[in-house]
Amino acid sequence: MSTAKMKRIIISILKYFTLILGGFISVLPIVVCVITAFKTPEEYASTNVMTLPKSWFYFENFIQAWSQANMGIAFRNSIIILVFVLAGSILTGSMLAYVLSRFKFRGNGFIRNLFLFASLLPGIAMQVSVYQIMYSLGWINFLPGYIIMMCGTDIISIYIFIQFFENIPDSLDESAIMDGCTYFGVFFRILFPLLKPAIVTVMILKGVGVYNEYYTANLYLQDKNRLVTVATSLFKFTGPLGNQYNYICAGVIITMVPALIVFILCQKQIYGGLAAGAVKG
Secondary structure, three states, rough: HHHHHHHHHHHHHHHHHHHHHHHHHHHHHHHHHHHHHHHHHHHHHOOOOOOOOOOOOOOOOHHHHHOOOOOHHHHHHHHHHHHHHHHHHHHHHHHHHHHHHHOOOOOOHHHOOOOOOOHHHOOHHHHHHHHHHHHHOOOOOOOHHHHHHHOOOOOOHHHHHHHHHOOOHHHHOOOOOHOOOOHHHHHHHHHHHHOOOHHHHHHHHHHHHHOOHHHHHHHHOOOOOOOHHHHHHHHHHOOOOOHHHHHHHHHHHHHHHHHHHHHHHHHHHHHHHHHHHHHHO
16 A cells, blocks of 8 residues: 555544544533433432433423523513514614725725724623613613614624625616616615625524523623523523523523524525625625
8 A cells, every 4th residue: 555545544534533523522512411401300410411311201391491491581582682683783784884885985994994993802891881881871671772782783794794795796886876776775676685695694693693692681681580581591590509400401402492493494595695605705
């Protein structure tokens, strides 16, 4: 066997070993979560995390997680937040990207650089000032105020939309304007429908972040009975005397089901949006 062939075999073995190891590390927490979710409190207290439950038809953990964590209210609030935040982020991000991409005015590059600088700042470092603003406006424990804050300027979304606008020829705008179309008409009737791949990409990135957001939801939506979200609902099973991980794991599986259903139903659009975003970007 030649040295070159031996080298290719070794590289292939290392490649597949790395892929298998990465897949195992990624799947292991989910497997542990599923196993723990079906254990009785006695089984959880007396067995290790990899010991299989005696019965896979023990659903009491799911019932308790749903009722005690107010997950019905949590899903309602999370869906409301998700719908309005995605709509607001897509509209504001795409319109701002349209202005920065199509109108060459003094300060355009400076504004872009400011967005880039803002994206480098850690969000946690600005929470003191943001909290003071939210408190002054009376938006603590106020769902619409939290939605407005989460809509905020999404830097990544703006740059994704800018990249797509720069790949759309200016001749479309000029032709529409010559036909008597206004700038708003150009944006909403011509350009916005062409942004479908970018919109899908932004919805994936922003939607996952909003759905899983815990820190800001816990900070600004402090009423855990009325304003609980999916991410904060399972906090009820933690405390100074210990954590009820069998209920937490059951709740985690419940929260994963909607995202899994959306992914299965929309995987073609998701893959298409991400692939187009990678090419355009």
